[in-house]
Amino acid sequence: MRIVVIVRQTPDTEAKIKVAPSGDTIDTEGIKWIVNPYDEFAIEEAIRIKEKLGKGEVVLITMGPARCIEALRTGLAMGADNAIHIKDESFAFTDPYALAKVIAQEIKNLGEFNLVLTGKKMIDEETGQVGIHVAEELGIPHVAIVTKVELSSDLTKVTCQKEIEGGQMVVEVPLPALITCERGLNEPRYASLPGIMKAKKKPVKEVTIDNINLEALGLTKEALGPAGARFRVTKLEVPQIQRRLKILKGKQQDMVKGEEVAEAVRELVRLLREEAKVI
Amino acid sequence: MDWVFKEEHEIFRNQVRQFVEKEVTPYIEEWETQGEIPKEVWKRMGELGFLGVEYPEEYGGSGADFTYTLILMEELARCGAMGFPISVSVHTDMASPYIFSLGTEEQKRKYLPQIIKGEKICAIAITEPTGGSDVAGIRTQAKQYGNCYALHGSKVFITNGVKADIYIVAARVGEPEDQLRHRGISIFIVERGTPGLRIGRKLQKMGWLCSDTAELFFDECIVPKENLLGEEGKGFREIMRHFQRERLVISIISVSASQKVIEDAITYARERVVFNRQLSKFQVIRHKIADMVTYIEAAKRLTYHVAWLFYKGKATDKDVSTVKLFTTEVANRIAYDSLQIYGGYGYMREFPVERFYRDARVLTIGAGTSEIMKEIIAKRLEL
Ligand SMILES: Cc1cc2nc3c(=O)[nH]c(=O)nc-3n(C[C@H](O)[C@H](O)[C@H](O)COP(=O)(O)OP(=O)(O)OC[C@H]3O[C@@H](n4cnc5c(N)ncnc54)[C@H](O)[C@@H]3O)c2cc1C
Numbered sequence: 001m002r003i004v005v006i007v008r009q010t011p012d013t014e015a016k017i018k019v020a021p022s023g024d025t026i027d028t029e030g031i032k033w034i035v036n037p038y039d040e041f042a043i044e045e046a047i048r049i050k051e052k053l054g055k056g057e058v059v060l061i062t063m064g065p066a067r068c069i070e071a072l073r074t075g076l077a078m079g080a081d082n083a084i085h086i087k088d089e090s091f092a093f094t095d096p097y098a099l100a101k102v103i104a105q106e107i108k109n110l111g112e113f114n115l116v117l118t119g120k121k122m123i124d125e126e127t128g129q130v131g132i133h134v135a136e137e138l139g140i141p142h143v144a145i146v147t148k149v150e151l152s153s154d155l156t157k158v159t160c161q162k163e164i165e166g167g168q169m170v171v172e173v174p175l176p177a178l179i180t181c182e183r184g185l186n187e188p189r190y191a192s193l194p195g196i197m198k199a200k201k202k203p204v205k206e207v208t209i210d211n212i213n214l215e216a217l218g219l220t221k222e223a224l225g226p227a228g229a230r231f232r233v234t235k236l237e238v239p240q241i242q243r244r245l246k247i248l249k250g251k252q253q254d255m256v257k258g259e260e261v262a263e264a265v266r267e268l269v270r271l272l273r274e275e276a277k278v279i
Numbered sequence: 280m281d282w283v284f285k286e287e288h289e290i291f292r293n294q295v296r297q298f299v300e301k302e303v304t305p306y307i308e309e310w311e312t313q314g315e316i317p318k319e320v321w322k323r324m325g326e327l328g329f330l331g332v333e334y335p336e337e338y339g340g341s342g343a344d345f346t347y348t349l350i351l352m353e354e355l356a357r358c359g360a361m362g363f364p365i366s367v368s369v370h371t372d373m374a375s376p377y378i379f380s381l382g383t384e385e386q387k388r389k390y391l392p393q394i395i396k397g398e399k400i401c402a403i404a405i406t407e408p409t410g411g412s413d414v415a416g417i418r419t420q421a422k423q424y425g426n427c428y429a430l431h432g433s434k435v436f437i438t439n440g441v442k443a444d445i446y447i448v449a450a451r452v453g454e455p456e457d458q459l460r461h462r463g464i465s466i467f468i469v470e471r472g473t474p475g476l477r478i479g480r481k482l483q484k485m486g487w488l489c490s491d492t493a494e495l496f497f498d499e500c501i502v503p504k505e506n507l508l509g510e511e512g513k514g515f516r517e518i519m520r521h522f523q524r525e526r527l528v529i530s531i532i533s534v535s536a537s538q539k540v541i542e543d544a545i546t547y548a549r550e551r552v553v554f555n556r557q558l559s560k561f562q563v564i565r566h567k568i569a570d571m572v573t574y575i576e577a578a579k580r581l582t583y584h585v586a587w588l589f590y591k592g593k594a595t596d597k598d599v600s601t602v603k604l605f606t607t608e609v610a611n612r613i614a615y616d617s618l619q620i621y622g623g624y625g626y627m628r629e630f631p632v633e634r635f636y637r638d639a640r641v642l643t644i645g646a647g648t649s650e651i652m653k654e655i656i657a658k659r660l661e662l
Contacts, residue, residue, distance in 0.1 A: 034293065070286040077290055190294040193328030193341040196287055 001056035001155060003046040004107050005080065006118035006134065008062055009071040010036045013123065017238070024233045035071045038119025041181040044188040045149055046117050047079040053151075057081045059110065063103055065089045069204065076199035077191030086207040093226035096129035101217045102224070103130070104137030106207060115158065116178040120145045128180075135178035142178040143171050147185050151175075246271065283346055283587070291347055295354035298327060303358040310489035311360055311634070314481060315442060321370075325397025330371055334379060338391035345590045348372065352528055356535035359631050361638035362490035364532045365645075369438045369490075370394070373525040373646075374401035377447045377466055381509035381517060390445060390468065402443035404434040404495055405518060411436065412651050414449070414518055415461040419497060421450040426504045428452070428467065430475070430497040436645075440493025441481045444471045448497075449518060452511055461515035466508040475500030486637035522647060523599045527582075527589055529646045530599075530606040533639075534578045537613045540635045541571050544617040564620060571613050578609045597659035604652035607642035614639040 011017060012032040020027040035043070043060070050056040060075045062068045063086040072083040084106055094102075107113060116138070121128035135142035148161035158177055162169045163184070191199070214220060222228035248264045250256045256264040272279045284292075302323065310316050324330050332348045334340025341347070348371075355364035375394045378386060378401075393399040410416050419432025430450050437446075446469040453463040469476055479494030509517055545568060548559035558564050585602045588594035614636040618625035625632050643649040 070289060073286055074290050074293070077287075077294075190298055190327060191290060192294075192326065193291060193332060193343060193347065194336070195328070196291050196294070197341050197343055199290075200287055 001050070001053055001115070002059060002110070002113045003049060003056060004059045004061060004110065004113050004116045005039070005042045005046045005075065006062070006103055006116065006131065007039045007043065007060050007071055007075055008036045008119075008122055008130075009033045009064060009068045010122055010124045013037070019236045019238060023235055026236065033067055033070060035074050036119050036122050036124075038121060038123070038181055038183070039071075040119075040188040041183065041185045042117035042119055042179075043075045043078055043080060044186045045181060046115075047189075048186065049115070049149070049151060050079075053155075059084065059113075061103060061106055062086065063094065063099055064091045072204055073196075073199050074191055076202045076204075077195040078189055079195065080202075082202055083204045084207060085204055086212070088209045088224070090209075090225035093229060094224045095229035095231055096127050096133060097230050098219055098223050098228075100130050100133030100137055101219060102212055104134045105212070105217060107134070107138060114155070114175050115151075116140070116176070118178070118180055120180040120182050131178060131180040138176075138178070140176050140178055141173040142180070143173055144180045145182045146179050147182050149179060149185065246275075284350075288346060288350055292350050292354060294327070295329070295351055296357070298329075299354055299358045303355070303363060307358060307360045307363065307489065311362070312488075314488055315491045316363065316366055316489055318442075321397035321400060323397070324367065325395060329367070330397050331391070331395030332371065334391060334395055338387060339395040340391070345586065348528070349531055349586050352531045353535040356532040357539045359539075360487075360489055360634055361532065361536050361642075362487035364536070365487055365529075366439055366490035368525075368528045368532065369403060370401045372528045373521070374403040374439075374445070374447045376521055376524060377403070377508055377517070378445075378468065380521075381466065386468070386505070386508070394445065399444035400439055400442055401445045401447065402437050402439040402493075404437045404440070404446050404448045406434060406436050408433060408435045408494075412648055415464070415515060417449055417451060417464065419448070419450040421452045421465060421467065421502075423452065423504075424501075428502045428504065428507070430467070430469070430500040430502060432497050434495040434497075436482065437493050437495055438487075438490055438645075440495060441478060441491035445469075446471070446476075446495065447508070448495075449514055450497075463512050464514035464518070465511045466514040466517060467502050468506040468508060469497075469500065469502055470506075473500055473502065484641075486634065486639070486641060519596070523589065523594060523596060525646050526599050526603040526652075527586060527594070529642065530578075530582050530602045531586070533606040533610040533642050534575065534582050536635065536638070537575050537610045538579070540613060540617050540632055541568070541575055543631065544568065544571075544620045548620055558620065567616055567620065571616055574609045574612065578606045582606055595659070597656055600647075600652040600655040603647060604649050604656070607639075608649060610639045610642050 012034045015031045018027040046058045050058055058080040060072050060080045060083040062072055066087060069085060072085055076083060086102055086106060107116065116134065118131040132142055132144060143160040145162055146160040147163055150159045157172055157174055159170060159172045160179060162171060209221060220228060248256060248267055250260050328341045329351055331340030332343050332351060333345065336342045352364055352368060355367055378390050394401055405414060407417050407419060409418060419430060421428040421430050432450065448467045448469050449464055450467060451463045452465050475498050477496040479496060482492045484492055548564055548568060549557055551558040582602055585594050585598045588598055618632050618636050621630055621632055624630050627633060
């Protein structure tokens with residue numbers, strides 16, 4: 001069983017995002033990078049499947065600048081076996097279309113594979129296209145936004161559960177297939193320190209732009225960089241945060257007292273749930 | 280030392296930070312109230328490789344180096360209560376190293392795997408009711424009878440003492456001689472449950488609440504000869520040597536916990552409005568913060584420098600003493616000044632700065648007082 005996981009790196013969810021002076025991208029200076037959280041679910045699921053079967057291979061694949069090696073090493077430290085890094089600084093700007101074509105080609109180059117997992121989307125640009133597009137390129141079925149994965153005992157099929165409005169949908173597809181992972185699928189493990197030390201020695205294959213047969217993919221070098229992307233970000237804006245403050249007051253005085261407390265608490269919970277949407 | 284941090288260090292830092300955010304900080308209140316860290320947390324840290332960072336793989340360790348210990352302690356120290364990193368570091372960097380560096384192969388095989396897995400917790404017992412600074416003056420006796428030693432005496436302020444399974448105990452073989460008082464000091468492994476070892480009450484402290492602290496009593500406590508660590512009578516030098524790691528780790532914890540407190544104080548100063556202006560816009564406050572940030576930066580750089588020397592095996596006791604002295608005094612200054620920024624809220628239990636204020640106080644006392652650090656520095660200056 002060979003499971004391929006498409007992994008990408010994104011700015012830390014807690015990073016302070018600043019728009020670059022050019023206005024169409026972010027200022028990456030000093031930003032901390034992490035494994036895209038949805039891809040972490042994919043890595044975890046792949047490792048769990050391998051652990052459950054007691055055999056198999058988990059291959060990570062990423063396309064991006066040199067810094068992305070940290071995302072790969074994190075996955076290797078969690079328990080993946082080896083990784084492929086399609087590496088070029090310009091790949092930070094590659095659009096999902098070209099990205100999917102190149103990644104799919106590398107997956108094909110692996111020869112045999114049974115399952116491809118990836119996150120349902122990147123948390124940075126939120127396009128959510130790469131996984132599905134890779135499936136198209138590979139000519140295999142895909143199931144998107146999955147919260148449960150079960151392999152058949154003969155390893156020919158996979159049953160996936162998807163959350164849909166008001167219920168669940170169960171989908172069965174033959175292998176090989178591609179699945180995009182949703183929150184709730186699992187709780188990704190931390191990489192343990194022994195895992196991190198071992199990951200240093202696990203193989204990472206580097207693929208450079210010159211190793212890719214772009215012509216065969218119908219792509220050009222430019223198509224992989226900022227100039228050739230099929231879509232262009234014209235403007236990034238930081239939303240103005242409105243400070244909203246609501247104070248619940250008592251009927252007689254400002255302070256909520258006595259019998260009014262229970263009612264005020266109910267109202268507060270309602271507001272937190274319905275207006276602030278934090279609970 | 281920043282330049283030695285590579286991607287694997289960043290990965291480790293990220294993982295520890297997530298562990299702290301998800302599995303430590305949310306429970307700190309509970310542990311502080313209970314006065315201890317649950318056993319499962321030790322086992323969890325064992326699983327994650329936090330309790331055997333530098334120990335070789337053959338004992339279950341990760342075979343990493345001191346840079347990882349530094350990162351681990353920095354991140355644990357951000358949890359919101361210093362008792363937690365202290366308790367862990369006593370186990371990993373203050374007690375168990377005696378077994379690793381002095382133990383025979385047999386002793387190492389017997390104890391280290393359990394220690395690294397977090398199944399057995401360690402404590403180090405040197406300080407006695409009659410004195411902690413004067414290590415050469417300890418009075419606990421170890422009398423040899425055939426294949427055994429019988430320990431008599433008592434220890435006090437022993438971190439992890441209430442819960443520990445393995446005590447590293449300093450005791451004196453033979454009578455104290457006036458001229459060479461450090462002679463005869465020896466180090467023993469005493470296991471919980473050894474007849475004659477009585478664990479006294481859990482001491483009530485000002486801070487470090489989640490870290491349990493005990494008194495120990497030895498009354499005809501029979502320890503087999505195999506439990507002697509290193510050579511009989513050579514313990515004093517070993518204690519002095521092991522203090523280096525202990526003091527450096529305390530310094531790392533001091534700096535990192537202070538750093539977190541300043542970060543929070545800055546956020547508070549930005550949010551709090553007084554006289555219709557943000558607190559952070561008042562020059563007095565801005566300058567106070569600038570001062571604190573400068574001190575902490577100096578403390579951090581000094582710590583990194585000596586940590587680097589230590590990693591290279593070149594740190595002297597003077598180097599380590601300067602770091603311990605400076606970083607722990609700075610932590611107390613930061614505790615005082617940060618709390619002031621919070622005004623009355625800083626004095627309230629709900630605010631982490633209140634705990635830090637209590638936790639920081641003992642930093643200039645434990646692991647060698649500031650006065651003792653100055654004595655060491657002065658001695659090396661041949662004053
Ligand atoms: C919370 C806590 C946890 C601890 N954990 C441990 C532990 O796990 N294991 C352990 O063995 N010990 C532990 N200790 C003990 C700690 O190491 C001692 O408290 C410390 O070394 C000081 O010893 P003392 O308290 O006996 O003070 P003393 O040695 O009595 O000192 C009293 C004062 O005199 C000063 N002084 C002493 N000698 C000199 C000198 N020569 N010149 C100038 N001034 C001097 C000291 O600096 C201090 O201000 C812990 C202490 C605390 C408070």
